[in-house]
Amino acid sequence: MGADETVTCKGDSAMNGPFPGGKTKAFTLSYDDGVLQDVRFVELLNRYGLKGTFNLNSELMYQQFAWTHESGMVVKRLPPEAVLHLYDGHEVASHTLTHPYLDTAGEGEILWQMGQDKANLEQLFGREIAGFAAPFDFYSPLMADCARRCGFSYARISQVSHSYTPPRDPFYWTAGIFHLEEHLEAFVQGFLETDACPAVCQIVGHTYDLDAENLWGPMEDLFRRVSEAQDVVFLTHIEVVRCLQAAGWMG
Numbered sequence: 126m127g128a129d130e131t132v133t134c135k136g137d138s139a140m141n142g143p144f145p146g147g148k149t150k151a152f153t154l155s156y157d158d159g160v161l162q163d164v165r166f167v168e169l170l171n172r173y174g175l176k177g178t179f180n181l182n183s184e185l186m187y188q189q190f191a192w193t194h195e196s197g198m199v200v201k202r203l204p205p206e207a208v209l210h211l212y213d214g215h216e217v218a219s220h221t222l223t224h225p226y227l228d229t230a231g232e233g234e235i236l237w238q239m240g241q242d243k244a245n246l247e248q249l250f251g252r253e254i255a256g257f258a259a260p261f262d263f264y265s266p267l268m269a270d271c272a273r274r275c276g277f278s279y280a281r282i283s284q285v286s287h288s289y290t291p292p293r294d295p296f297y298w299t300a301g302i303f304h305l306e307e308h309l310e311a312f313v314q315g316f317l318e319t320d321a322c323p324a325v326c327q328i329v330g331h332t333y334d335l336d337a338e339n340l341w342g343p344m345e346d347l348f349r350r351v352s353e354a355q356d357v358v359f360l361t362h363i364e365v366v367r368c369l370q371a372a373g374w375m376g
């Protein structure tokens with residue numbers, strides 16, 4: 126199929142969408158930095174059958190890098206031995222080696238930050254690392270080109286779309302919504318009600334925010350509600366990409 130062809134979506138009585146089971150809607154989560162709170166978050170996802178993509182910085186993981194959040198909380202990274210099986214059933218993706226702001230970085234540095242992180246994570250986890258999530262809010266055509274050349278299948282960027290429509294270009298995957306935004310619940314409710322096809326609800330964030338903002342309860346309520354939707358499938362980012370590529374939606 127060419128990139129201009131859209132997926133076939135029938136009315137909701139006869140689902141024929143691009144996702145497993147012919148479903149038209151996918152729910153996916155992208156969480157950055159590999160911090161201690163990921164442990165509790167993964168437990169939550171597993172309880173409700175949801176899928177997450179976790180974006181890690183391999184070099185900071187080995188350094189056990191920590192910093193102080195504005196709330197006074199010390200944010201710590203999980204060390205390699207703690208993550209080996211934590212993300213089983215979920216996706217691990219690259220978030221660069223050291224989380225640099227790449228606006229002034231040249232091609233060589235970008236390739237190193239992406240390619241070496243991918244290699245380190247593949248060695249640690251023994252599985253292919255196919256996704257990349259940009260650190261901070263900077264992204265450029267050079268970074269997209271480097272991500273392709275490093276062998277990634279997609280790049281998730283920090284710009285927020287507030288849209289359920291997935292991108293045509295997997296190397297410009299904008300964030301659906303940031304999890305601390307006020308209208309998170311309305312965004313998810315809109316997704317549960319939409320007839321658009323394909324529709325992807327993508328939430329991005331850092332799990333330490335759930336401690337800092339005391340949001341574990343509301344997030345669990347949201348996950349419970351989504352998990353009860355019969356027409357929604359729960360996928361990692363790479364699974365969304367593979368389904369949309371197979372359907373000809375994504376290049």
Ligand SMILES: [Zn+2]
Pocket residue numbers: 157158220224260261
């Ligand atoms: Zn980050």
